[in-house]
Amino acid sequence: MDKIDQYAVFGNPIKHSKSPQIHTAFAEQTGQALHYRAHKVEVGRFADAAAQFFKNGGKGLNITVPFKLDAYDFADELSGRARRAGAVNTLALGDDQRIYGDNTDGVGMVRDIKDNLGWEVHNRRILILGAGGAVRGILGPLLKQAPTQVTIANRTAEKAQTLAEMFAERGEVQGGGFDGLAGRQFDLIINGTSASMSGDLPPLPSQLLSNEGCAYDMMYGAEPTPFMRWAAAETAWAVSDGLGMLVEQAAESFCIWRGVRPDTKPVIDMIRQSLS
Numbered sequence: 001m002d003k004i005d006q007y008a009v010f011g012n013p014i015k016h017s018k019s020p021q022i023h024t025a026f027a028e029q030t031g032q033a034l035h036y037r038a039h040k041v042e043v044g045r046f047a048d049a050a051a052q053f054f055k056n057g058g059k060g061l062n063i064t065v066p067f068k069l070d071a072y073d074f075a076d077e078l079s080g081r082a083r084r085a086g087a088v089n090t091l092a093l094g095d096d097q098r099i100y101g102d103n104t105d106g107v108g109m110v111r112d113i114k115d116n117l118g119w120e121v122h123n124r125r126i127l128i129l130g131a132g133g134a135v136r137g138i139l140g141p142l143l144k145q146a147p148t149q150v151t152i153a154n155r156t157a158e159k160a161q162t163l164a165e166m167f168a169e170r171g172e173v174q175g176g177g178f179d180g181l182a183g184r185q186f187d188l189i190i191n192g193t194s195a196s197m198s199g200d201l202p203p204l205p206s207q208l209l210s211n212e213g214c215a216y217d218m219m220y221g222a223e224p225t226p227f228m229r230w231a232a233a234e235t236a237w238a239v240s241d242g243l244g245m246l247v248e249q250a251a252e253s254f255c256i257w258r259g260v261r262p263d264t265k266p267v268i269d270m271i272r273q274s275l276s
């Protein structure tokens, strides 16, 4: 009898990862026999741990902080979106025994915003806060929703400018510091900074949101983030955290591995309940 297919998420820390719950729910829902676990990897040991996992018959990995660049280097082949993101969150063993690296974060966020929340992305003025790895991961899929106008604002203005230049040929994108935002208005603001983790908020001028402006935080938790509270106080038309993005990026990984797209709605509801 064949052994059950093995999957895992590698990260550090990993204790609070929701990925095992999410993928186990997808497997049950779609009738797929697989086992998915969370594995803490020591920093500097990613390549060894991943090689061991696949050598032992593992079929696919999710990769989270701080190993997305290690996974990028580890893959034998990279998808275009992984290359553009400069990071890999999904590794898959191909039939040819090669390891394929992909990045499903950006497409997960766009699906959550468009399909789950029903927010318009076309022809919108979009502001992205932050210019780190998380933001680089979402720019390609977001600019694909053309025509959009994307502005990246970051504490370190040069990093936003560099990102804007990297993606310039894919759409209308500009970058700078927070001080350039005064007097401007946006239809969608996405927080991709890690400021929420320390309870902080980037310095934002008021009246940054247009009349029907929406606010999306890539972070999630049991309580609204500082950015979400700011947006609500600015009377945003709608506000969301990034829990849907987490489940959608997982669904895209599941689809890459198993060739089946799970229904994300009940899983988002289940994870939401487990937070409270």
Ligand code: ATR
Residues within 6 Å of the ligand: 129, 130, 131, 132, 133, 134, 135, 154, 155, 156, 159, 192, 193, 194, 195, 198, 200, 201, 202, 203
């Ligand atoms: P990630 O992979 O989560 O994107 P990162 O690459 O370290 O992590 O990027 C963190 C982002 O959050 C950066 O844009 C950072 O701004 P700087 O480039 O100026 O460092 C931003 N950030 C972190 N803490 C912040 C804070 N308190 N206020 C504003 N921006 C913050």
